[in-house]
Every structure is written in structure tokens, then in C-alpha cells.
Amino acid sequence: MLERSFLIEQVIEAWQKLQANTPLVQCITNQVASNYAANVLLACGASPAMIDNPFEAQSFTHISSALSINLGTPTEQQMQAMQISAQTAQQYQKPWVLDPVGYSSVLKWRSDMVDVLLQYHPTVIRGNASEISTLAGNQSSSKGVDSTLSSDAVYAQAQNLLQHCDCVAISGASDYILSDEIRQVIKINGGSALQPKVTATGCALGALIAAYCSVTSPMLACVTAHVHFAIAGQLAAERAPxxxxxxxxFMDELFSLNAEKIVQYADIELLG
Amino acid sequence: MLERSFLIEQVIEAWQKLQANTPLVQCITNQVASNYAANVLLACGASPAMIDNPFEAQSFTHISSALSINLGTPTEQQMQAMQISAQTAQQYQKPWVLDPVGYSSVLKWRSDMVDVLLQYHPTVIRGNASEISTLAGNQSSSKGVDSTLSSDAVYAQAQNLLQHCDCVAISGASDYILSDEIRQVIKINGGSALQPKVTATGCALGALIAAYCSVTSPMLACVTAHVHFAIAGQLAAERAPxxxxxxxxFMDELFSLNAEKIVQYADIELLG
Amino acid sequence: MLERSFLIEQVIEAWQKLQANTPLVQCITNQVASNYAANVLLACGASPAMIDNPFEAQSFTHISSALSINLGTPTEQQMQAMQISAQTAQQYQKPWVLDPVGYSSVLKWRSDMVDVLLQYHPTVIRGNASEISTLAGNQSSSKGVDSTLSSDAVYAQAQNLLQHCDCVAISGASDYILSDEIRQVIKINGGSALQPKVTATGCALGALIAAYCSVTSPMLACVTAHVHFAIAGQLAAERAPxxxxxxxxFMDELFSLNAEKIVQYADIELLG
Known part of the structure; x- marks a missing residue:
């Protein structure tokens, strides 16, 4: 059984490695998130590059430390780049994160592409409760790209997604992380109700998970990225309502995280 | 004749309905505005989704509460999505807003598309004085996408646009709203000279009008969105020069509007 | 030999002309920078328009005061627009700036396009040290779109780029400006280590150089834009760590530059 104190140590170590390594993270993301996700990666210690054309996808994924693919507002060219980069990531064992934004029967074009991308075995699948539930095969509903389900109600259903990836991360009022590495589900509390009122926070979180994947295991990458966001969201909301x-x-707090804050504020639960 | 006090009551009611309903608003918008417009909609109480590809346009407009189309930086794929979504909105009687950014002889590609989109009878046409004047058939000039005309000089010319839509909204130092619902022109004062110095505020206003169209009449939707912006701009400029x-x-003030502020600050005039 | 005090006077004059003229600047830029670069231009006194489609490129460049081309996240349509607009700018003697983001053997598609665009003789080529060094024909390396070289080590190599343009500007901890106008290299100090932690600052600087090119000589445009950024970055970091x-x-300080601040803070050195 994992110990909470051991996890906190590992989170601190992952955060320190991110600062030391400044990994190059390729993001193929949506037009809403591109500026914001780049700023979040810079604030957290990574080096972002939003290379999303099919002509440079292979060579760039090859030199990147990690890849983040997000289907918020895909174009045909991006769709081609996603396939090439996902395939390249798998071939060269680069970690990559799949964020199936809006996965649903209403948004069929992207959902079909998500199904295609699953064959390249993403390191992590991350999304909100509606997306993860639908992807796990349940009848589900969403309000456009926002979730209508609670993460509490969904995480148990997500277990079967681990056949496609190493780790599943579900964001919501509480975040849940599932992994084959351990038998327990990890629950992360914190953050603020204001976070989903800022667009693209979820998309940026996906990019940050990718960054952490380049310095630690998939499970610890998910835990660390979610803890990083949860602490920043909580501290930001306390001084800026x-x-x-x-x-x-929030950007200030992402930037000024440190080991002391992680020890003091990380709210991690290990479930059965 | 409309009474000002009656209008204020209706504005408060529309604002309250937006908070209660959180309508899903599809935005096909430009690359400059996409993040900003999404954040404005979230701050004001709506749920934005920037779905702008032709493959999902029909099914997504069908489930949306309102649609906002903006021609700031169109791509060929977006152009296709605009036509499909406008047609779908008309078919299913979803309100939709047309923002003909840069309408002029210099920017012919988009202006031709605007002419095509008019056949789907937008609920509201909104723009700056140069765009609205040119669209109404006048020889006009603009400086790229910024207006070189005053809204005061233009609103009388816009009457003939009501053959294409239910409501015309012109933004400027003062805003003007024309509608077949009433014989009067509504003038809204307030805001700040700093607003046009922040890019995409006009584009975000168009998206907000669409959001309000899903909870009230086109005329009241225009009035409420413009009042929401005018109060936020005025209060923001007072504390942040x-x-x-x-x-x-400005984002803080959009977020923290309430009935008291509407009563105290809404500056609405009924003309002629 | 240029005198520093004469340069400061010219910088003030260029800044004043920008405020007086509000030049229309066409930007064909990347998805990460589009909103940010537009806001920077507005804050500094110019009028931005992000017109980047091939169908309106010719007519719009024709009415613009200056053009900025940036290859951060090109699409095929943008690539076409870049060629048309660069050609139009050359034909009508409009100043234009080329920012070869990510120029390297790994990002071949864009790098080939940069080589094509050089034939239209950009007024200014600006970039970080890695990009400028590689473009000048050296074996070089970069970390995605961020530089791994110091500008101090690179500026001497950039001399041969003056066969393609009137002026070369290299940004970094110190900035360097090379021009055929004068025999000296101009070094500009200031700014803040936080600047490269905000995405798209370099891209926005390219757009600002273009704006200044419409009101002064290429060399003075580069100096003024870099001084504008350096002072804003320094003053912003002093009050916002x-x-x-x-x-x-930083946006506040870009907006509130004035002649007194230029006299007090401009840190310009004339080399060799």
C-alpha cells in the first residue's frame, strides 16, 4: 500500500525535476487554449512549443520530451498532425497525453479521431467526468465541452480505460487518478470553484501532465500536475475572489509553488 | 412608448435568467477573440463552446442555445461551418448573432460571405459604426477592423438592415440598438475609452448578445449585453486606469454585476 | 559616429509619431501570439489587424502601413497569405518584418518558407539568437522555439543577413541591432528575466517593430521597439515579481511609456 507521506515526497521530487530539466513539451491543442497552456507550462517550469502542422509533426515529436494532444477545436491539418505525432511518440517511447475534449455522440468527428488515437497507447488519458464516462462506454451527457457529471460518480467506471493507457486522470471538484501501477485510486482535493470559470484550465492541465510525464512515472506525473493545480487554485482564490x-x-501561484507549500497544502487521499 | 424604468427591470430579469440557465453558446469566432470571448461568457454566466469545424457544425448548433458568428480571421473550414451553423440555427429557430468584422470592399472574401449569411436571417447584426454603415449600403471607410466613424452618425442609416434581422446593435462611445419590436432607438452610454484598447471586446460582446438571446427577446438581449459591458467598463476604468x-x-466587473449595480449605473436613453 | 543622446532623441520622436499616427499593422502570426500581439500593439499606440487569409492578403497589405510575418504555428493558408503579403509589401514599398520562429533543420517546412520569403527583402529580420544564428548559416541548436544561445555570442555572425534585409534585430538578455545605415552595432540592455517566461513576447516585439517601421527608419524602428519593451519589462518587474x-x-508599462521614462531608463550602447 502506498503511504501518503511517500507520495508527497515523490511529488516534491517531480516538481524539482521539472524545474531542473525544463522539458520541451509539444502541444497540439485548441485555439482557445494555445496561449494559456503555453503560459501555464512556462510558469510551471517547462518549455512549450505549439507545433501542430502535419509537415513538422514527426521530426518535432522526435526531439520533444513529451506530447500533449487536445481535441478542443480541431482542424483537418491538426487531425493529421495528431496521428503522426501520436504514432511517433509511441515509436520513440515519448510519453503523451490524450485530452478527448467534448467526446460525445454529438461531436462525432473528433470522437472518431479519439478512437483512432487510442491505438497509439497514450501514456495518460485525462478529461472531465462527462468525457471520461462516455469514453469508458457509458451513456453520458455533457454541456458542450463542460461536464454535467461529478467526478465522484464516474471514477469507478474509468477502470476499463486502463486497457488503452497507463493512467487515467479525471478532473472535477475532486480529481481522481487511476493507474495499473497501484491498486488504489488516488483522490486529490483542493483547487477552487473559480477554476472552471477560467477557460482552458483543463486543457492546460493536460499539457502540464505531459510535462511531468517526462520527469517521473505516469501515475506520479498525474498526481503532481493535479496537486500543482489544486494548490495554486486554492491559494489564488484565498486572495483573489x-x-x-x-x-x-492562479498564474502567480503556479509559478511560485515550492516544497513547503506542497507539504502544507497537498490534499491527497488513497482510496480502497 | 417604452419606459426607461420598465427596461431596467427587464435587463435585471434577463441578467438573472442568464445566471440561472447557463446557456450553451456556440461561437465560430476569430483566433484573436477565441480565448477572450470564452472567458467573457464564463464570467457573465454562460457556457461557451468554440466549435468551428464544418463536420460537427450541424449537430452542435442543434444542441446549442444560441450561436455567435464572427468573421474576424476566417479560414475556409470556418466559412463552411458558418454556413452550416447559420442554416441550422434558422431551421431550428435558435437565435444567432452575426458580427461582420471588417465588412468593406477591401476585405471582399469575408464581405461576400456576410452577404450569403444574411439569407439565414440573423437574430441580431452587431458591429462597429464603419461595418454597420457599409453593410447598410453606404460608402464608408474603416481602418482595418477598427471603425473610423462615430456611432452617433451612423445609427439612422442602419434602419434598412432590419429587413435582414430582428435587431441591429452598433457599438461605439455610445451604443445604439434598433429593433422592429419598438419604434424607438435605444441609446446606451457608459463604458470607457480603454475598452477599444483591449482587443476583441467587440467580438466578445457579440458572443454575449447571443447568450442573452437565449433567455430574452432580441431587443432586450442587445440592451442587456450592452448595459452589462457599459457598467463593467465604467467601474473597471474608475479603479484601473x-x-x-x-x-x-473589466473581467472582475463582468463577473460581479448585480441588480443593484444595474439600477445605479445603467444609462439608457430612448430616442425619437 | 552616432551619439547616444542623438539616438535617445530619435527614439522619443519615433514613439511620439506612433502615438500620433496609430498606423494600421497587418499581422500574419501564430495562434499563441495573435491575441497578445494585438493587445501589445494597441497598448503601444498602433492599430492591429490579424488578416491572415490568402484571399484578402493582397488588398489588405496594400492599405496597411506595415506588415509583420511570424512563422510560429503556420497553416497552409497562412503560408499562402505570407507569400502574397510579402510580395505586395515589397511591390508597394511597405515596410515588413520577418520573424523566423523555430528556424532549424528540425522544422523544415517553415524554414523552407522563410528562405522563400527572403526574396521579398524584409525590412527587418528579427529573432532570438538560435534562429538568427541558424539563418545566418551556422550550425546551431534550439529547444523548440526557445533559444539555447546567448545573443552576445551571435550578433557578429548576423552581419551577412544584411544582404537580405535592411536591419537585423536579435533579442535576448541584451538585444543587438545591426544595420547598413550605420557601421556600429547597437546594444540595448534592460528588460527582465521574466519576459521570456511570458509566451509570445518575442512575437509581439516583431509586430511592434513593424509598427515603428511605418513612422521611422528601420534601424530606429528596431531601437525604439526594443527600448519600449526593455523599459516596460524593467519597470514591470520592479513592482510585480x-x-x-x-x-x-508589463502591459501597463507598454501603455504608459513617455519621453521622461525614455530619457531616464533607455540603456543603449554603441559598439565598435
Whole structure:
């Protein structure tokens, strides 16, 4: 059985490695998230590059430390790049994260592409409760790209997605992480109700998971990225209760995380 | 004749309905505005989704509460999505807003598409004075996508656009709203000279009008969205005179509007 | 020999002309930078328009005061627009800036396009040290789109790029400007280590150089844009040490530059 104190140590170590290595993270992401995700990666210690054309996808994934693929607002060219980069990542054993934004019967084009991308075995699949539930084969509903389900109600259903990936991360009021590495489900509390009121926070979290995957195991990468976000969200909301100033403070807190804050604020539970 | 006090009551009711309903608003918008418009919609109480590909346009417009189409930086794929979504909106009686950014003889490609889109009878046409004047058939000029005309000089010319839509909204130092619902023109004052110095505020306003169209009449949707922006701009400028901090404060104020502020600050005039 | 005091006077004059003229600047830029570069141009006094489709490129470049081309995340349509707009700019003697983001053997598609665009004689080539060094024909390396070289080590190599353009600007901890106008290299100090932690600052700087090119000589445009950024970065970092608040303060400082601040803070050296 994992010990919570051991996990906290590992989270600190992963965070320190990210600062030391500044890994190059390729992001094929949506137009809403591209600037924001790049800034989040920079604030957290990684080096982002939003290379998303099919002509440079292979050579760039080859030199990247990790890859993040997000299907928020795909174009045909991006769709081609996603396939090439996912395949290249698998071939060269680069970790990669799949964020199936909007996965549903209403958004069939992207959902079909997600099904195709699963064959390249993403290191991590991350999404909100609606997306993960639908991807796991359940009848589900969403409100566009926002979840209508609680992560608490969904995580048990996500177990069968581990046939496609090493780790599943579900974001929500509480976050849940499932992995074949351990038999336990990891629950992460914290954050703020303001976070989903800032667009692209989930997309940026996917990119940050990819960054952490290049310095630690998939399970620890998910835990560390979620803890990083949860602490930043909590501390930002304490000093900035309105959405504009919260957004600024959140970036400040992502940037100024340290080992002491991790020890003091990381709220990790290990479930049965 | 409309009474100002009656209008204020209706504005408050529309704002409350937006908070209660959190309508799903599809935005086909430009690359400059996509992140900003999504954040404005979230701050104001709606649920944005920037679905802009032709393959998902029909099914997504069908489940959306409203649609916003903006021609700031169109791509060929977006152009296709615009036509499909506008047609779908008309077919299923979803309200939709047309923002003909840059409409002019210099920007012919998009202007031709605007002419095509008019056949799907937008609920609202919104734009700056140059765009609306040119669209109404006048020889006009613009500086790229910024207006060189005053809204005061243009609103009378816009009457003939009501053959294409239910409502016309012109933004500027003062905003003007024309509608077949009433014989009067509604003038909204307020805001700040800093607003046009933040890119994409006009584009985000179009998306907000669409959101309000899903909870009230086209005329009241335009009035409420413009009042929402005018109050937020005015209050933000009072405490944040520089452009970076103004931008943050503006988002704060969009987020923290309430009935008291509407009563105290809404500056609505009924003309002629 | 140029005098430093004369340069400062010219910088002030260029800044004043930008405020007076509000030039229309066409930007064909990447998805990460589009919103940010537009806001930087507005804050600094220019009028941005991100027109990047091939169907309107010719007519729009024809009415623009300057053009900025950036290859951060090109699409095929943008690639076509770049060629048309660069050619149009050359034909009508509009100043234009080329920012060869990521120029390297790994990113061959864009690098080949940069080589094509050189034939239209950019007014200014600007980039980070890795990009400029590689473009000047040296074996070089980069970390995605971020530089792994110091600008101090590279500027001497950039001399041969002046066969393709009027001016070369290299950004880094110190910035270097080379021009056929003068025999000296101009070095600009200032800024903040936080600047490269905000994505797209370099891209926005390219757009600002283009804006200044429409009101002064290429060499003075580069000097003024770099001084504008360096002062804003320095003053912002003094009052805002965390990345979120720094980003807001940087925009404030770009907006509130004035002649007194230029005299007091401009740190310009004339080399050799």
C-alpha cells in the first residue's frame, strides 16, 4: 500500500525535476487554449512549443520530451498532425497525453479521431467526468465541452480505460487518478470553484501532465500536475475572489509553488 | 412608448435568467477573440463552446442555445461551418448573432460571405459604426477592423438592415440598438475609452448578445449585453486606469454585476 | 559616429509619431501570439489587424502601413497569405518584418518558407539568437522555439543577413541591432528575466517593430521597439515579481511609456 507521506515526497521530487530539466513539451491543442497552456507550462517550469502542422509533426515529436494532444477545436491539418505525432511518440517511447475534449455522440468527428488515437497507447488519458464516462462506454451527457457529471460518480467506471493507457486522470471538484501501477485510486482535493470559470484550465492541465510525464512515472506525473493545480487554485482564490484577478493570481501561484507549500497544502487521499 | 424604468427591470430579469440557465453558446469566432470571448461568457454566466469545424457544425448548433458568428480571421473550414451553423440555427429557430468584422470592399472574401449569411436571417447584426454603415449600403471607410466613424452618425442609416434581422446593435462611445419590436432607438452610454484598447471586446460582446438571446427577446438581449459591458467598463476604468490592470478589472466587473449595480449605473436613453 | 543622446532623441520622436499616427499593422502570426500581439500593439499606440487569409492578403497589405510575418504555428493558408503579403509589401514599398520562429533543420517546412520569403527583402529580420544564428548559416541548436544561445555570442555572425534585409534585430538578455545605415552595432540592455517566461513576447516585439517601421527608419524602428519593451519589462518587474502580475504590469508599462521614462531608463550602447 502506498503511504501518503511517500507520495508527497515523490511529488516534491517531480516538481524539482521539472524545474531542473525544463522539458520541451509539444502541444497540439485548441485555439482557445494555445496561449494559456503555453503560459501555464512556462510558469510551471517547462518549455512549450505549439507545433501542430502535419509537415513538422514527426521530426518535432522526435526531439520533444513529451506530447500533449487536445481535441478542443480541431482542424483537418491538426487531425493529421495528431496521428503522426501520436504514432511517433509511441515509436520513440515519448510519453503523451490524450485530452478527448467534448467526446460525445454529438461531436462525432473528433470522437472518431479519439478512437483512432487510442491505438497509439497514450501514456495518460485525462478529461472531465462527462468525457471520461462516455469514453469508458457509458451513456453520458455533457454541456458542450463542460461536464454535467461529478467526478465522484464516474471514477469507478474509468477502470476499463486502463486497457488503452497507463493512467487515467479525471478532473472535477475532486480529481481522481487511476493507474495499473497501484491498486488504489488516488483522490486529490483542493483547487477552487473559480477554476472552471477560467477557460482552458483543463486543457492546460493536460499539457502540464505531459510535462511531468517526462520527469517521473505516469501515475506520479498525474498526481503532481493535479496537486500543482489544486494548490495554486486554492491559494489564488484565498486572495483573489473575482475571476479576473483570480486568473492572474492562479498564474502567480503556479509559478511560485515550492516544497513547503506542497507539504502544507497537498490534499491527497488513497482510496480502497 | 417604452419606459426607461420598465427596461431596467427587464435587463435585471434577463441578467438573472442568464445566471440561472447557463446557456450553451456556440461561437465560430476569430483566433484573436477565441480565448477572450470564452472567458467573457464564463464570467457573465454562460457556457461557451468554440466549435468551428464544418463536420460537427450541424449537430452542435442543434444542441446549442444560441450561436455567435464572427468573421474576424476566417479560414475556409470556418466559412463552411458558418454556413452550416447559420442554416441550422434558422431551421431550428435558435437565435444567432452575426458580427461582420471588417465588412468593406477591401476585405471582399469575408464581405461576400456576410452577404450569403444574411439569407439565414440573423437574430441580431452587431458591429462597429464603419461595418454597420457599409453593410447598410453606404460608402464608408474603416481602418482595418477598427471603425473610423462615430456611432452617433451612423445609427439612422442602419434602419434598412432590419429587413435582414430582428435587431441591429452598433457599438461605439455610445451604443445604439434598433429593433422592429419598438419604434424607438435605444441609446446606451457608459463604458470607457480603454475598452477599444483591449482587443476583441467587440467580438466578445457579440458572443454575449447571443447568450442573452437565449433567455430574452432580441431587443432586450442587445440592451442587456450592452448595459452589462457599459457598467463593467465604467467601474473597471474608475479603479484601473492602465490598460493591463483595466483588462483584469473589466473581467472582475463582468463577473460581479448585480441588480443593484444595474439600477445605479445603467444609462439608457430612448430616442425619437 | 552616432551619439547616444542623438539616438535617445530619435527614439522619443519615433514613439511620439506612433502615438500620433496609430498606423494600421497587418499581422500574419501564430495562434499563441495573435491575441497578445494585438493587445501589445494597441497598448503601444498602433492599430492591429490579424488578416491572415490568402484571399484578402493582397488588398489588405496594400492599405496597411506595415506588415509583420511570424512563422510560429503556420497553416497552409497562412503560408499562402505570407507569400502574397510579402510580395505586395515589397511591390508597394511597405515596410515588413520577418520573424523566423523555430528556424532549424528540425522544422523544415517553415524554414523552407522563410528562405522563400527572403526574396521579398524584409525590412527587418528579427529573432532570438538560435534562429538568427541558424539563418545566418551556422550550425546551431534550439529547444523548440526557445533559444539555447546567448545573443552576445551571435550578433557578429548576423552581419551577412544584411544582404537580405535592411536591419537585423536579435533579442535576448541584451538585444543587438545591426544595420547598413550605420557601421556600429547597437546594444540595448534592460528588460527582465521574466519576459521570456511570458509566451509570445518575442512575437509581439516583431509586430511592434513593424509598427515603428511605418513612422521611422528601420534601424530606429528596431531601437525604439526594443527600448519600449526593455523599459516596460524593467519597470514591470520592479513592482510585480510573479509571472501573472508581471504580465499585467508589463502591459501597463507598454501603455504608459513617455519621453521622461525614455530619457531616464533607455540603456543603449554603441559598439565598435
Amino acid at each position: 473575482l475571476i479576473g484577478q483570480f486568473s492572474v493570481a | 492602465l490598460i493591463g490592470q483595466f483588462s483584469v478589472a | 510573479l509571472i501573472g502580475q508581471f504580465s499585467v504590469a
